[in-house]
Amino acid sequence: MHLRLPRVTDAQVQRAVGNLLRGGVLTAAAVVLAGGLLFLARHGVERPDYHAFRGEPLDLRGLRGTLADVAALRGRGIVQLGLLLLIATPVARVALTAVAFAFERDRTYLLVALLVLALLCKSLTG
């Protein structure tokens, strides 16, 4: 017996994608702004130097370290979390597209979307 999934219209998918993108960007921006203000309040007087490339410290290169920084209320960590949320927004969009294809019983494109999702996860986690 097939599971009866509700039929989804193109307009519904478009609206959902649009809302997801807008919501994701705004949420990320809010987090980045909050972290930025905190960072500037504490480190605003320091001299920045981006001339020499040292690479970011290890905690800012991944999710676990970033979350630890957020828990410690470090501004840079909160900003980095916002940036990760921003990167997650198009990834979530791909996932939403996969769900839409699933609802449309489109097996080919469900697989295509899942493949894109898998590739994205590979790039984010190494």
Place this chain on the structure above:
Amino acid sequence: MSTLEFSAIVGAASFCAGFLGSLTGLGGGFIVTPVLTLVFKADIRYAIGASIIAIIATSSGAAAAYVREGFTNLRVGVLLEIATVIGAMVGASLTTVLPTHVIAVIFGLVLLQSAYLITRPRAERLDAEQPPNRLAARFRLDSSYPTPEGERAYRVRNVPGGFGLMGLAGVLSGLLGLGSGAVKVLAMDQVMRMPFKVSTATSNFMIGVTAAASAGVYIRHGYVDPALAMPVMLGVLGGSMVGRGCCSRRRRRGCGCCSPWWWRGSPSR
């Protein structure tokens, strides 16, 4: 100068970049990286890290409006994202091993090439009566787009060619921290013979995903500095939102600012 002053100036410069990017359609990536490297003397790796963040932010914001208009070809976008994401991962990995002056030279060449691509005239195509392409039919890529007279159908051709060019777009995105919108539009408009408005909308749809793949590699290699990316992201977002708002309002009043003389066939926003 202090970090506070630096952030304020970078934020203002990014605002202008976002504003110009949304008006011209050339994209923030071409403005942010040169400004950060040439004016603020940042190492190019920090610059492309910040730039890719700006691209995800602006393209995702713009994509929300594009998708609603109904020009985006979802299937073409998702299918070709396989190519752009793989390309972006390859390009971003390349950028971690190439010397910075090589990256800078490639950046300059791609900038010139993209500027040239945008000024090329495009021919109006009315070939919906052609027989369907085998691969396009297999993947159900043919579709239609809204016009004042109703839905107009179009066919998609040369899928392997489009796929290959999208892979190149991805490599450029990962290598240089760009959105590669111009190459994507080229792939769909010229190679796959899709209507121009559909190409620009679908290209915009794909830019965020491509950039996210690049950004993942950049973050893991420590290219993305939060203190630098923060004013860039917020500035570019603000500028592009103002640019889009200003553009749509003025177009209703019929001013020519959103179709500058060098940009023939400006995409609807």
